[in-house]
Amino acid sequence: MNVERFSVPLSRPLSTAAGTVDERTGFLVWVTVDGAAGVGEATPLPGWTEPLDACETALRGVSNPVATLDDGTLAGAPAARHGVSLAVLDARARAADRPLYRHLGGDADREAVPVNATIGDADPGATAEAAVRAVDAGFPAVKLKVGARPLSADLDRLEAVRKRCPDVALRADANGAWTPATAERALEALVELDVAFVEQPLAAANLGGHAALAGGPVGVGLDEGVVEHGAEAVLKAGAADIVVCKPMALGGVDRARTAAVRARAAGCEAVVTTTIDAAVARAGAVHLAASLPDVPACGLATGGRLADDLWDDVATVADGVVPVPQGDGSLPPE
Ligand SMILES: [Mg+2]
Incomplete structure (x- = not known):
């Protein structure tokens, strides 16, 4: 699993539980599952998720992205789990040759x-x-x-x-x-x-x-x-x-x-x-x-x-x- 930090600027400041921020900083998460590549995003927001440092620590500690989703190691780090789980879902949807919403259980085409x-x-x-x-x-x-x-x-x-x-x-x-x-x-x-x-x-x-x-x-x-x-x-x-x-x-x-x-x-x-x-x-x-x-x-x-x-x-x-x-x-x- 690869973890890559990013920051993107906001068009106007956003007030959060930890004060006003003018950029969103998070991590892109890259995985390969059953031969298919997938990407996810973990972007913590104070007041809603774990802080940035805790998110990074949680992500860097993941050795098996699939197993970690259910073994409790990402409990308390919802943004980190979001990043890993989205990457795994993306990979699995790609392996199944279908858009993610159909892979998630969507039962009809939705434009x-x-x-x-x-x-x-x-x-x-x-x-x-x-x-x-x-x-x-x-x-x-x-x-x-x-x-x-x-x-x-x-x-x-x-x-x-x-x-x-x-x-x-x-x-x-x-x-x-x-x-x-x-x-x-x-x-x-x-x-x-x-x-x-x-x-x-x-x-x-x-x-x-x-x-x-x-x-x-x-x-x-x-x-x-x-x-x-x-x-x-x-x-x-x-x-x-x-x-x-x-x-x-x-x-x-x-x-x-x-x-x-x-x-x-x-x-x-x-x-x-x-x-x-x-x-x-x-x-x-x-x-x-x-x-x-x-x-x-x-x-x-x-x-x-x-x-x-x-x-x-x-x-x-x-x-x-x-x-x-x-x-x-x-x-x-x-
Ligand atoms: Mg609301």
Whole structure:
């Protein structure tokens, strides 16, 4: 197994649990399995995965890439396991002469996956302008970051978007910022604005609080909570209507797919999102989404956050969809 460090610059700074970063640094992982070559990507993100140093140590300690996926040695290093598992899956899909999403279990050809636009915190006018631009660009869904302002101010922003974009699927992501009382008020108010769901209204630790909010007309999505507790515990607690599956944070495309499939079996919806990854991991996330029938708009339109990338034309969004690479394995031919 070969491990190669990379850094790609971001087009604008990204705030993380460890402060603001202006580049994404990670590792390309190259394996050969049963005579076929495969490539994966391990790109840690503070707050979501192990730190960079721990990821590198974990990767450099791998001697048998296939065995290491299940022997527990990469427990606690989800980004490292993501890199190794994606490389192994890519090799196996290539050996089987099929695209990764079919190898993962996708039961039909899928040319494209719908994606949402994400709109950061801004005043109501600027927020609505950004939403109009997204709708004009073909995005079927927009997600507003909320929770940085008082609830009344966020409601003004959502209302401004709804007025200008009457038909768009509207979502909000509070990233755990609300108290239970604020979240309850928010979910009531959002019914009228036809908001489909709110991601992570409460702190990740509060599974019981989310269970009390879930099941209403405005759905509850868990993201940070799925990473903290695992999808199994989230579903058992009835804490989500929508399970957000981030392959890099959940330890791989395979594990994220297991979470998505279980969520659907439990009557929940699943959406796939990146952690602002580079092209190889974005391709893996696109294949995961493509392997899920009728997947709703996913958070895969993140390639624009990078000013440079590892691979050309991977997960490039047009008309609100991301095309699914149809060659063998994960990546389009270079
Ligand atoms: Mg989120």
